[in-house]
Amino acid sequence: MVDSGNAGCGKTLAVKHTLLVLGIIMVGLLSTGVAFGADKYDYIDINNPLLRKVPIAIPFFKPASGNGAESETAQTGAILLSDTLSFTGYFKILDRGSFLVDDRQFDVAAPMFKGWTTVGAELLVTGSVALNNPQVEMELRLFDTYNERQLIGRKYTGNVKDIRVMIHRFCNEIMGLLTGSTGLFESKIVYISSGSGNKEVYICDFDGYNPTQITHNQSINLSPAVSHDGKWVAYTSYSKGKPDLFIQNISDKRTSVVDKKGMGISPAWVPGRLELSASLSFSGDPEIYLLTGTGKVINRLTDSPGIDVSPTWSPDGNKMAFVSRRGGTPQIYVQNMNSGQADRITFQGNNNTQPEWSPKGDKIVYTALEKGGGFNICLLGVDGKGLMQLTRGQGDNESPSWSPDASMIAFSSTREGTSRIYVMTAYGADQRRLMSTPGQQSEPKWSPGVTN
Amino acid sequence: MKRRYWVILAMLFIVPGLMLTASCAKKAVKPEAAVSKTDDSAKKVPPAPPAPDDAGKSATLSAREKFMKQDVNFAFDSAVLDATAQAILKDKADWLKKNADTATTVEGHCDERGTVAYNVALGERRAESAKAFLVNMGVPAAKMTTISYGKEKPLDPAKTESAYAKNRRAHFVLK
Secondary structure: OOOOOOOOHHHHHHHHHHHHHHOEEEEOOOOOOOOOOOOOOOOOOOOOOOOEEEEEOOOOEEEEOOOHHHHHHHHHHHHHHHHHHHHHHEEEEEEEHHOOOOOOOOOOOOOOOOHHHHHHOEEEEEEEEEEEEEEEEEEEEEEOOOEEEEEEEEEEEHHHHHHHHHHHHHHHHHHHHHHOOOOOOOOEEEEEEOOOOOOOOEEEEEEOOOOEOOOOOOEEEEEEEEEEOOOEEEEEOOOOOOEEEEEOOOOOOOOEOOOOOOEEEEEEEEEOOOEEEEEEEEOOOEEEEEOOOOEEEEOOOOOOOOOOOEEEOOOOEEEEEEEOOOOOOEEEEEEEEOOEEEEOOOOOOOOEEEEEEEEOOOOOEEEEEOOOOOOEEEEEOOOOOOOOOOOOOOEEEEEEEOOOOOOOOEEEEEOOOOOOOEEEEEEOOEEEOOOOOOEEEEEEEEEEOOOO | OHHHHHHHHHHHHHHHHHHHHHOOOOOOOOOOOOHHHHHHHHHHHHOOOOOOOHHHHHHHHHHHHHHHHEEOOOOOOOOOOOOOHHHHHHHHHHHHHHHOOOOOOEEOOOOOOOOOOHOOOHHHHHHHHHHHHHHOOOOHHEEEEEEEEEOOOOOOOOOOOHHHHOOOOEEEEEE
C-alpha cells in the first residue's frame, strides 16, 4: 500500500525522506471521503484579525492491545498533537473532561459525530496506536463533525522515538488543509543566545525544542538567516576582529567569509535561490549587494549616500524591501528589481527598521519606535496601507520574523526583563514566550526545516 | 621579543589607567558649549601618578590615557559631530599629529535603543565621521581604522537617558 493521497512529487520526497533520514514510513492513506487538496476548505483565514478559534476535540488515542506502554503512548501522543495545534493560536482545544464519548470504546475510523457536535467540536482528531517496541504504528484521522466526513487519514509506522515527527507531519497536513499552507511544524528558528557567555548562533524547532548551538567562536555573532533549503546559515560575526558576513553549512560546518573592507551585515536569502543580499560597506557607506551562496558579489542593488540595510525579498523575488536613511530617518522602502525604482512605504514615526516580507507576499512586518520611546512590531501592506500595531505597552519588541506558512510571527521582547523570544499569530494574538534558556535571546529568524 | 615589549608597554598604561578610573570615575560628558567642555575635561584629568622611572614618560602616558578615555558623543540616531565633538576631535588631531607614529582604531558605538543591524550601520557612520574629521585636520588616513560595535558594547548598561548619552560614542584606541 502506498500513499496515494499526495501529489507525485511530494510522495517521492516524503517516502525518500522518511526512509533514509527518519526511518518513518507513511504507510497509507486511510480511506477518506475527500482527496487531499481536491477540495478547498476555508476553515481558517489567517488574514482575518477577528478570527474565531476553531473548536477541535482530540481524545486520547486508542491503544490497540491496551498494554501499559501502549496506553501511555496513546495519551502522550494525543497531548503532543493538542499542544502542537494549540501552538498555532488558531485552535480551541476542547477539554477532554467534557467529552461524552468514552475514548476507549469509540470507533476511530467511524466516530458518532452527534456526540462530538454536542460538546461543541467542529473538528475531531482520532488516533490509534499499536506499539511493538521499538516499532510503533499510528493511525491518525481528521474529521469534520458537522459535515460528518473524514478530511484526512494517515497511517505512520516507525521507531518510537520518531512519534514527535509523525505527529508534526500530521499536524502539517491539518494546517495545509485548513489554511492552504504547510511546513510550520517542520520549520526551525535560528536565533542569537548569550547563554554560553557570548552571543552565538543557535537553532531550535518551531516550538523552541531541541536548541542547538551552531557557532562556537566566542566572539559576537548577529543576525542569522537560513537559506530556503535549510542547509546554510548566514550571519555577522566579529570572530575575525570586525563585523564580517559568514555563510556556514549547518551540518558540515563549511564556511565562507565575505572578506572585504568595512562591515557585512543583515543577510537575507533570495526565495528559492542559493543567493543572498546583505549590506556591505566596502565602498565607503553601507549599500545592499546581491551575493552568491559563497559570498561573491554579483551586483550592487542600492546606490544612495548613507545607511542602506536589512533587505528582505518578496516571495517571487521581484521586489526587495529594505531600510534606508535617504529621507533623513530610517524608513522602509520597496524597490522594484526590474525598474530599480524604490518607494518609501512607512510614514509614521522616525525610526522604522527590520522589515520582513510575508511568505504570502501581501504584507511586511517591521519594528517601529513609538513616540513614547518603546519599540513595537507593526504590520503593513506592501503598498504602505493598512498599518496595524501588533505589540504594545510591554517592553521593547524587535526582530519580527514570519513562519514559513505566514500563520505566525516570532519576535524578541524585553517584556519580562531580559530579552527572550516570543511568538504570536500573524495578527498579533496569543503572544507567548517560546523558550526559557540561560542568557538573553534575540534576533529570531524563522526558517524552513533543515534537510540533508 | 617584540610581543614582550608591547605587553610591558600595555601594563604601563593599564596600571595608572586603573588608578585614574578609580579617582575620577563619575562625571558624565555633558554635550554643552564646546569651550567650557574642553576646559572642564582638562581640569578633570588629575596629575599623572609618578611612574617608577621618569616623569617625562608618565606625562606621555597620561596624554595617551586622556586620548583613549575621552569619547566623542552623538545625539540619538545621529552621526553628526556637534561643536563639543569637534572641539574634542581637534585636540585629538593635535595629539595624533604630534605622535605621528601612533595608529588609532576609531570605534563607533550606539545606545541600546535601535535595532541590531541598523545600529551596526549607525556605529560605522559615527566612526567614519569622526575619522573623516581627523583626516580633514591633517591626520593621515592610513594611521586610522574604524570598527562599529553597534549596540553590542555599551559603556553603561543602565536604561537611563544619561547612560544612553554615554553609550552613543566614538571611542579611540591607540595601538
